[in-house]
Amino acid sequence: LAVLVFGPPAASRDKNKSGTEPFALVAGTVFRSSGFSLPGAKVLLEAQPEDGQGRAKSKKMEAVSDARGEFALRVPARPMRYTVVVSAKGFKPDQKEIHVQGEERIDLFFRLEPESD
Numbered sequence: 547l548a549v550l551v552f553g554p555p556a557a558s559r560d561k562n563k564s565g566t567e568p569f570a571l572v573a574g575t576v577f578r579s580s581g582f583s584l585p586g587a588k589v590l591l592e593a594q595p596e597d598g599q600g601r602a603k604s605k606k607m608e609a610v611s612d613a614r615g616e617f618a619l620r621v622p623a624r625p626m627r628y629t630v631v632v633s634a635k636g637f638k639p640d641q642k643e644i645h646v647q648g649e650e651r652i653d654l655f656f657r658l659e660p661e662s663d
Contacts, residue, residue: 568623570646574654576615576632583615584658587634591619594627594643623649632656 576587589609609617611632621628626646633639637658644652 568649569620570623570649571618571651572621572628572630572644572646572654573618573651574616574630574656576611576617576634576656576658578637579657579659581657583611583613584634584637585611585613585615587611587615587617587632587637587656587658589617589619590631590633591621592629592631594629621646630654632658634658636661 572591574589576584576589578584587610589611591607591609607619607621609619611617624646625648628644628646629641630644631639631641638661640656640658642654642656644654646652
């Protein structure tokens with residue numbers, strides 16, 4: 547005797563119980579000025595206050611670009627402004643501002659110039 551129970555799959559009943567909060571993905575690639583990828587670059591993402599009053603209640607997030615120069619960071623899926631700073635030894639740092647609106651993917655590309663002697 548087999549009993550079949552029909553209903554929504556367990557995963558769709560309550561997303562938040564499984565620990566998967568909605569998120570936005572900030573991803574990108576870091577290149578050298580020559581166009582080649584730059585592995586080992588430090589990527590710092592910091593939330594900025596929207597109203598200009600004080601600091602946003604969000605910690606800084608860090609990543610390091612992989613062998614292909616790629617990085618990815620998950621941030622909460624809510625409207626927020628972030629500054630993304632990329633630095634690597636022997637290169638001038640670069641930064642960009644981004645605006646996250648909700649569940650989305652933001653792709654960034656950085657081209658770092660060598661430091662002049």
